[in-house]
Amino acid sequence: MKDDNQGNPKSSFKMPNSSIDIYAVQCVKCYKWRVIDMQEEYEEIRSKFTEEPYVCSKKPGISCNDPPDIDYDSSRTWVMDKPNLPKTPEGFNRSLVLRKDFSKLDAYYISSSGKKMRTLVEVAAFLEANPELKGVSVDDFSFQCPRVMEDTIPEYADKKIPTGGSASKKMKISKDGD
Template structure:
């Protein structure tokens, strides 16, 4: 096993990036938002005009309507997100997820 450069614990939620992530196009900002259940991060792009875009389809539509950034295409945007390390998710979040799963359990006809 390879020793870690740093030690992590559940006082914070940690993520692991994949290598060689593409650079965000100039004048755009990339935002990562952690879901309420800490299961994953969602990627969004903020445009130079302040709009929040959630998909390549939205990016393509924006670029069609705003041809300002020359040489920028929808394929320049990467919506992949770092992986949340499950062992760093705080215990209270795990307990909440478990209780939600129990509530969503279906009752079969035989149980009624």
């Protein structure tokens, strides 16, 4: 999820370096949103979401009886990630950058040496050129991006949300926990 500085007019809006400023997960039992403190923890939860659905009690001292950490509303632009994407390999950072027209996010991987990779072909070439990265595979990377939730895009943005295809699919959490 990303804070969009909604009170600013379009002309003064500046994109931050990192588009994601808060990570949150929805409980499969009570549907409340829980803030996850670190990207690495969020990615761990996301990578195992189908096998280990998130429940409030996984957060220390929290239960479904507690109020949500954050509410889904238009005070910020929300994006919904797909479950079970691989956790970013150690030594790399995954960066998601929201396009200025709010149409989608772009994913990048940045190595510990600062090399920015935009495609799996670039990742494969980097891994081949760096054989010391044993145990890291192209399969450990995903350029699938979260879907921008149209109902939370600020009014001043030129809304160009893609329709159809895989971009229109989002992570659903049904009442039966599917």
